[in-house]
Amino acid sequence: MSVTPKTLDMAAILADTSNRVVVCCGAGGVGKTTTAAAMALRAAEYGRTVCVLTIDPAKRLAQALGVNDLGNTPQRVALAPEVTGELHAMMLDMRRTFDEMVVQYSGPDRAQAILDNQFYQTVATSLAGTQEYMAMEKLGQLLSQDRWDLVVVDTPPSRNALDFLDAPKRLGSFMDSRLWRLLLAPGRGIGRLVTGAMSLAMKALSTVLGSQMLADAAAFVQSLDATFGGFREKADRTYALLKRRGTQFVVVSAAEPDALREASFFVDRLSQEGMPLAGLVLNRTHPTLCSLPAERAIDGRETLETEADSEAASLAAAILQIHADRAQTAKREIRLLSRFTGANPHVPVIGVPSLPFDVSDLEALRALADQITAAGNGLAAAR
Template sequence: MTNAGLGNVLASKQVVFIGGSGGVGKTTVSAALAVSLAIHTELSVLVITVDPARRLADALGVSSLGNEPVDVDLGSIKAKGRLSAAMVDMKDSWDQIVQRCADPAVQERIFANPIYQNISSQFVQSHDYIAVEVLFELSNRGNFDLIVVDTPPSRNAIDFLDAPARMEEFFSSKLLKWLIAPYRSKVFVSAFKPFNAVAERILGSDFVAQLAEFFVDFQGMQDGFLIRAKAVSELIKSEKSAFVVVTTPSEAPVTEANFLISELVERNLPLSAVIVNRTLPKKLADREVVNAAARLEESAQEATELLVSCFRREHPDVEEELNLALPAIFSRVLSEVENCYRGLSGQVSTEVAQRTRIGADRDSIIEIPQMRNDIASLQQLSGLLEHLWS
């Protein structure tokens, strides 16, 4: 697939999920793809991160991000479309769900319940489903043609994709029915007394009561949760969605990428591309370059003498001490050049070997070369765009 081919494929979708292991530049690639699509198409693009790390705002030059999308000022970059950005805020998202799905009296009880306060702000495992809820809400508004989703690292990304199904399973689980049974029917009260007595001794009677009250109220929101879970699950599995896996040409990230690719295949989800980030120039392994390096190594003494001669000719008034040290200085410089080349050449060979391990069609693999500096602004992001869209 060509770079332009990837752009055209993604431009026809409604949601694009970007996955990969931590530290491979997944958030940066998500931002770059979103910026690229906003520049080259007439689409209204939203990029949203469900990764708790707050790097997206920095890369886009936005002071802060939350659930509500904010417009990204592309500055002097000419764009056909427009770009917005958002980041999942777990506490705000939980509150909004309760407000949508519960009546005022239930809302008041839930907001005051310490169990809810803990889950809504600190319970990490709830982050996946909350991200699904936010995606559902934003995609249903109709304000955006395309949403680019920066998912958590690989194995957490699978949790994110499976969150709608897990929510459906939870509401139909025996555990939930067992927890709330004593509070739904007097028939079960006496049967549960021994369990309650033990639980209250271990956890405290207040905690047990708060837990039971929370789950009773929580089940009352079941219909709203399940409707959203089913809708997002259908969206993820539909032709409106695309998946892009990001990796670097190193052993551990490629292993994680293959894990994610295999999970997508197992779920029959469409893989649009694998982006290999931070690659070295393949020219380092070209025969001409290899031969030039070999000739330099063989004629190091001759090259040193030539450099010293040129320097002395250009700087006839050089101090005597420096003049005497020139051969040793240039010899060390050439030695460093040789060592650096050997290291880079070996790394290129390793990268080539790692790319062959990627479990995807060769045509679906797109490479992004190593940038000179870390990308932390729109201007630096724009330098990445030429590798994503020709």
């Protein structure tokens, strides 16, 4: 027995001033970036002061918003004069954000030593979880400024989106690791580390990287360790904020098997973490425009092709075939959605019909926002 999902009312979520953060997560290639931008635009049109933060580099976002290349500083988007709210957009620059953190939490001398360190310049920003950790830091910065009453976050694709949640824990675990403690060991020269306390694996690493790089790593660790408490404390505060009322996670997907499997994975994980889930935005759906079944449309087309011989009949036959194709696609999409809703009956859903044009400017974004905030669209209503 199929489960009819509750309809996701994104208009109410975006208009509710008690909601301060909307996090869009989902698989790659499902329209997550444009969905986040459309939500941010609509919230601004509701009179809110909004910043959309993209972690996954997306030139399309800047193009659609009509701004220059996005950077680490929020850039205001020019909206129509009648819009009472504001929209700002930015793209995370991981290195610049890391630099800002070092300067903020370290004294001038220690900060400069870290910034000049070769290991920091070439390796540190590539550590697992660093990008997501910096995203958490940037989100915390935006919220602490009280300049925006809503921040919409566009996360990286696929399961990396959940790294956004794991970042404080993962980077913290690394800094609690045996390797970190070895590099931090007071009073030991790098040579003694390599020949004494370090394992065979560390010796091999030293051979590959060279003793100078290992020395730089040790110096980096020793300089950074004194300031990391501030890093972790702030990230933990931001993480806690994401669990509070006022944050809404929106899973973005498409009506495709792989994308909906990823969506189920996200829903399960968010539930395990106690994160507030708003619902599922199902992009690029193909709802039928009338109730004529696909089978009857095909029968009608065949009748016209065999019994009629006119331009009008040919046109009617072509239209019936288009409808039949769309109806079959809609049936397949509804079947796929049924699997998702069967496993996740508590998750509200909004279907967003596929647009007949690219989302490349504000008008197109506004059209997409109309679909996202029109409760009852697409598959969610068709069921």
